[in-house]
């Protein structure tokens with residue numbers, strides 16, 4: 384490696400030749416060679432466009448992905464080029480993206496995850512705040528203004544569902560909202576583990592008129608500069624660059640125009656966001672897997688022991704190809720789901736009817752469950768196959784290994800996904816008329 388170049392590591396452990404083979408450009412090339420037969424030209428072209436932007440950005444800004452870098456500083460630049468979210472065309476805020484939808488989001492996530500997994504995770508959390516405003520802006524100027532700030536990267540966003548005493552049991556909230564005569568609300572209570580909250584200019588939060596009563600939930604947009612908002616950082620060592628928050632609301636007044644869903648609408652809004660959220664997490668997990676397999680494959684094709692490339696030893700090659708085969712199959716499954724989702728959104732003019740969205744809940748849970756489990760396995764085994772090189776600080780494998788440890792918890796734990804699926808299976812059984 385060049386002597387005066389910035390480095391991400393304390394000491395170089397991997398030799399020059401292999402380390403340079405693990406460059407972003409080479410990893411993208413390996414990914415693209417894998418996907419060229421399965422992607423349609425518009426998807427592949429968008430993937431390559433996003434990759435080109437990431438490569439240029441990395442080079443121009445001398446980014447090493449080392450521990451001192453602040454991923455939040457990169458958000459405005461990615462926003463200006465339209466690489467923060469492509470979930471929608473965003474014509475209401477005059478962006479009119481030509482390429483959009485879940486399939487394009489998949490491509491965006493692949494490109495950004497290879498660039499920097501923690502950056503991609505933080506950005507994914509902003510998208511969770513984008514979706515409800517996109518659905519419920521009602522052309523109210525302040526909502527559109529905030530939506531634009533999120534999408535163009537002026538500020539990150541956050542979604543506040545989880546509470547210190549209500550995690551998996553999210554519909555029995557304790558944070559209260561009291562409606563005032565002028566239509567504003569006073570919020571009191573606590574939230575926790577909210578990705579980006581300490582950095583966010585605005586957040587989307589849920590509260591309830593009556594504690595533990597899911598029928599009285601409401602949904603709010605909050606400006607974090609208001610009185611009554613307090614946010615402390617919860618540090619998650621697996622993702623040291625991502626800032627999570629623990630918030631306290633003390634008589635936090637939310638004006639009427641910031642109420643996205645009044646009392647009784649909250650639960651519906653929460654469930655409406657679940658399909659895109661779970662698919663988004665599944666897509667991020669699959670992107671982590673491709674990044675990990677790509678590292679391991681490049682490494683195993685170059686690292687020699689006993690006078691041979693280690694890929695040629697069955698213990699290495701057969702394990703890596705087993706992971707690779709399973710990853711490709713799930714990738715194809717998510718691609719098919721994404722395309723079907725996009726075509727339904729198109730057919731129904733931009734929003735899915737409630738019954739179709741509900742029918743997709745089981746698929747979204749299946750993918751989230753499966754992809755998170757796969758990420759935990761593939762990131763661990765890929766690092767393992769690289770020996771010391773996989774666990775030292777020389778490459779992004781360190782970030783991938785760590786981020787894969789939280790995949791099963793975020794967006795509903797493994798047990799909650801299987802619980803949702805058990806109920807869905809019961810419903811399907813009844814529908815089968817047996």
Ligand SMILES: Cc1cc2nc3c(=O)[nH]c(=O)nc-3n(C[C@H](O)[C@H](O)[C@H](O)COP(=O)(O)OP(=O)(O)OC[C@H]3O[C@@H](n4cnc5c(N)ncnc54)[C@H](O)[C@@H]3O)c2cc1C
Pocket residue numbers: 508541542543544545547549550551552575576577578579619627789792793794795796797798799802
């Ligand atoms: C890195 C990270 C980012 C996050 N980002 C956000 C965010 O942006 N916004 C947000 O609102 N939240 C966020 N969360 C919170 C996350 O959604 C919750 O941590 C998760 O839903 C679990 O809640 P809990 O931590 O309270 O665990 P608990 O609900 O207390 O669960 C503890 C254990 O009990 C099990 N369990 C609970 N109930 C059942 C049941 N009925 N059947 C079987 N097992 C059960 C769980 O599976 C788990 O293993 C984030 C969490 C993490 C770690």
